[in-house]
Amino acid sequence: xxNVSVPAGGAGWGERLVDALxxxxxxxxxxxxxxxxxxxAVIPFAILLSLGFSDIEVARGAIISQTFSxxxxxxxxxxxxxxxxxxxxxxxxxxxxxxxxxxxxxxAYLFLVGGRWTKRIILILTIAPLLTxxxxxxxxxxxxxxxxxxxxxxxxxxxxxxxxxxxxNTHWAVLIGMVQIHLPVMILPLIAVMSRHDxxxxxxxxxxxxxxxxxxxxxxxxxxxxxxxxxxxxxxxxSYTTFVVPQLLGGGNYLNAATMVYEQVxxxxxxxxxxxxxxxxxxxxxxxxxxxALITNRLTRWTRxxxx
Amino acid sequence: MLDTAGPMIDSNDxxxxxxxxxxxxxxxxxTVLENCSLDVAEGEIVTLLGPSGCGKTTLLxxxxxxxxxxxxxxxxxxxxxxxxxVNRRPVGVVFQSYALFxxxxxxxxxxxxxxxxxxxxxxxxxxxxxxxxxxSLTGLEDRYPSQLSGGQQQRVAIARVLxxxxxxxxxxxxxxxxxxxxxxxxQVELRxxxxxxxxxxxxxxxxxxxxxxxxxxxxxxxxxxxxQAAPPEEIFDRPATAYVADFIGMSxxxxxxAQAGAVxxxxxxxxxxxxxxxxxxxxxxHNIRLVDAQDxxxxxxxxxxxxxxxxxxxxxxxxxxxxxxxxxxxxxxQIYADGACVGxxxxxxxxxxxxxxxx
Ligand SMILES: Nc1ncnc2c1ncn2[C@@H]1O[C@H](COP(=O)(O)OP(=O)(O)OP(=O)(O)O)[C@@H](O)[C@H]1O
Ligand SMILES: [Mg+2]
Numbered sequence: 125x126x127n128v129s130v131p132a133g134g135a136g137w138g139e140r141l142v143d144a145l146x147x148x149x150x151x152x153x154x155x156x157x158x159x160x161x162x163x164x165a166v167i168p169f170a171i172l173l174s175l176g177f178s179d180i181e182v183a184r185g186a187i188i189s190q191t192f193s194x195x196x197x198x199x200x201x202x203x204x205x206x207x208x209x210x211x212x213x214x215x216x217x218x219x220x221x222x223x224x225x226x227x228x229x230x231x232a233y234l235f236l237v238g239g240r241w242t243k244r245i246i247l248i249l250t251i252a253p254l255l256t257x258x259x260x261x262x263x264x265x266x267x268x269x270x271x272x273x274x275x276x277x278x279x280x281x282x283x284x285x286x287x288x289x290x291x292x293n294t295h296w297a298v299l300i301g302m303v304q305i306h307l308p309v310m311i312l313p314l315i316a317v318m319s320r321h322d323x324x325x326x327x328x329x330x331x332x333x334x335x336x337x338x339x340x341x342x343x344x345x346x347x348x349x350x351x352x353x354x355x356x357x358x359x360x361x362x363s364y365t366t367f368v369v370p371q372l373l374g375g376g377n378y379l380n381a382a383t384m385v386y387e388q389v390x391x392x393x394x395x396x397x398x399x400x401x402x403x404x405x406x407x408x409x410x411x412x413x414x415x416x417a418l419i420t421n422r423l424t425r426w427t428r429x430x431x432x
Numbered sequence: 433m434l435d436t437a438g439p440m441i442d443s444n445d446x447x448x449x450x451x452x453x454x455x456x457x458x459x460x461x462x463t464v465l466e467n468c469s470l471d472v473a474e475g476e477i478v479t480l481l482g483p484s485g486c487g488k489t490t491l492l493x494x495x496x497x498x499x500x501x502x503x504x505x506x507x508x509x510x511x512x513x514x515x516x517x518v519n520r521r522p523v524g525v526v527f528q529s530y531a532l533f534x535x536x537x538x539x540x541x542x543x544x545x546x547x548x549x550x551x552x553x554x555x556x557x558x559x560x561x562x563x564x565x566x567x568s569l570t571g572l573e574d575r576y577p578s579q580l581s582g583g584q585q586q587r588v589a590i591a592r593v594l595x596x597x598x599x600x601x602x603x604x605x606x607x608x609x610x611x612x613x614x615x616x617x618x619q620v621e622l623r624x625x626x627x628x629x630x631x632x633x634x635x636x637x638x639x640x641x642x643x644x645x646x647x648x649x650x651x652x653x654x655x656x657x658x659x660q661a662a663p664p665e666e667i668f669d670r671p672a673t674a675y676v677a678d679f680i681g682m683s684x685x686x687x688x689x690a691q692a693g694a695v696x697x698x699x700x701x702x703x704x705x706x707x708x709x710x711x712x713x714x715x716x717x718h719n720i721r722l723v724d725a726q727d728x729x730x731x732x733x734x735x736x737x738x739x740x741x742x743x744x745x746x747x748x749x750x751x752x753x754x755x756x757x758x759x760x761x762x763x764x765x766q767i768y769a770d771g772a773c774v775g776x777x778x779x780x781x782x783x784x785x786x787x788x789x790x791x
Contacts, residue, residue, distance in 0.1 A: 322529065322531060324527050325533060325534075327498055327518075328525070328527060328531040328532075331593075332524075332548060332596065333545050333596065334519055334544075338548060342544075346535045347535055424535070426534055426578070427534075
């Protein structure tokens with residue numbers, strides 16, 4: 125961790141800095157985290173980028189020359205493999221987001237209308253999985269979806285199928301794992317936003333003649349749009365850039381953007397390719413996030429208060 | 433306790449619009465409403481008045497149908513509301529915090545009930561603009577609630593229930609969020625509006641001034657029971673219980689003994705009563721006159737005095753008890769200074785209230 129060091133000699137400004145940090149004036153309180161971000165994220169990323177935009181000569185493990193070049197980028201953008209892989213990643217992430225919303229929304233709604241115990245149980249069931257590592261949870265799916273896993277043996281035993289289904293190492297296994305693993309990330313912001321609003325609003329709607337369904341459609345849903353936006357942004361980012369789930373559930377040859385970067389860097393040792401791929405990954409992710417933010421913003425004009 | 437909770441309607445009066453019949457409600461072991469009965473006539477404004485936590489909101493919520501009473505029933509126009517769900521009751525609620533829909537403009541908020549009835553757009557627009565005119569909100573149609581002042585928000589909340597033409601209007605402390613000055617003018621305005629529209633209303637407050645301004649009848653509540661339901665003057669002049677007397681206006685309480693149908697007042701006069709044994713006598717401060725101390729049995733020294741508008745409020749120390757006296761201020765000569773020795777006299781013994789009570 126980077127600490128802000130205060131030289132012993134300069135008592136004057138040192139004290140002032142500590143004072144400013146504690147009293148929270150100006151930008152000073154943000155300094156430690158800015159330093160951490162610089163050291164741990166911005167600088168490494170800059171180095172990585174520099175690899176992607178230059179031709180490098182390496183001799184005995186050291187870079188001996190580095191010249192600016194766009195060839196890696198142009199090769200990547202004209203390579204159909206890149207297009208297919210990123211399209212697959214995008215598809216997977218959008219489908220995951222969609223299913224997380226479809227499965228998560230009813231849970232959040234149940235939390236909103238449920239009693240004390242319903243709320244507690246939902247919260248425990250939502251948060252408990254987060255206490256386990258994603259890798260462990262992904263392995264659990266191996267057990268469930270495998271050729272002799274729970275799903276197949278159940279289906280076989282009730283004679284619904286006579287051959288084990290091949291679920292593992294397919295697109296479906298990846299999708300199922302992704303949805304389950306990212307579901308809490310969708311549910312929590314939904315619950316946070318939905319329970320922030322006054323329950324009186326629902327009562328007022330009922331009093332004005334709205335049925336339960338009409339209340340959901342006209343009050344609860346529109347008010348939860350910011351939560352949907354946040355949840356969708358989180359789930360999309362996580363599942364678009366995920367590495368563990370496709371690697372484990374998709375089998376060795378399921379390629380998405382993150383596993384591609386991994387292959388390029390770890391197996392092909394082609395850092396320039398890896399760098400360009402991660403840049404494309406990041407830029408496309410940002411574009412989708414901006415689109416989500418714009419849509420959410422458009423749907424929540426009312427939050428902007430006194431600006432009319 | 434005296435039973436004054438019953439309906440105040442004569443047999444030749446028309447049937448009440450709202451009839452609350454012996455409603456009781458418990459939360460776990462806590463009794464929040466106990467045998468509350470109240471009839472509200474067409475176009476009448478009844479105020480539920482009582483201290484915080486006495487069950488006013490609970491009773492309102494039972495009428496609106498958000499909560500079910502444990503026993504007893506609510507009738508509107510003679511129809512039992514027990515099986516009628518919230519969204520089918522002809523009741524409009526103005527919530528304490530208004531509960532305006534933050535994501536809808538003023539027009540959308542006000543038109544909500546009509547849209548729920550699937551009324552055609554043109555009819556909705558027409559009725560919404562009429563309602564907005566009624567509460568003088570024209571020009572603010574396209575604002576969101578967050579862009580309105582407290583008073584404007586309140587009027588949107590009222591317009592929102594007016595459009596559905598409810599049989600009963602329920603208002604839960606609608607002035608709480610407003611500052612004191614605005615409150616005064618809005619009270620008069622709201623009362624005139626409700627009267628003009630002829631809406632049968634129940635109005636909740638814990639502010640007695642507000643109750644006196646707004647109501648045709650006040651129902652004073654205490655710990656889940658309705659102690660007395662009567663017009664404001666009657667509540668003030670003939671409070672049915674010591675609690676009501678204490679709660680409304682200033683009062684002086686004395687212990688006494690009822691013998692042979694009469695009670696001796698502190699100044700030596702007597703007042704007739706049907707009670708026997710120990711009683712509590714309540715004398716309003718304006719029913720006491722200060723006189724020269726000579727020849728008076730009942731006397732004390734002025735502990736404190738202050739002008740209250742056209743009146744002067746005296747606190748007279750009589751053997752350790754402070755007795756409040758209100759006198760008109762015109763007679764300049766008769767202002768007594770702090771420390772002065774004065775005698776006290778009850779002006780009208782018949783206006784003293786007598787309640788059963790222990791010493
Ligand atoms: N949902 C609830 N669960 C349990 N007890 C409740 C609930 N709502 C209210 N109470 C209790 O019922 C009693 C009456 O509450 P109520 O809200 O009706 O009071 P009120 O007269 O409206 O008070 P105020 O003037 O403060 O609004 C209180 O003692 C309160 O603690
Ligand atoms: Mg209340």
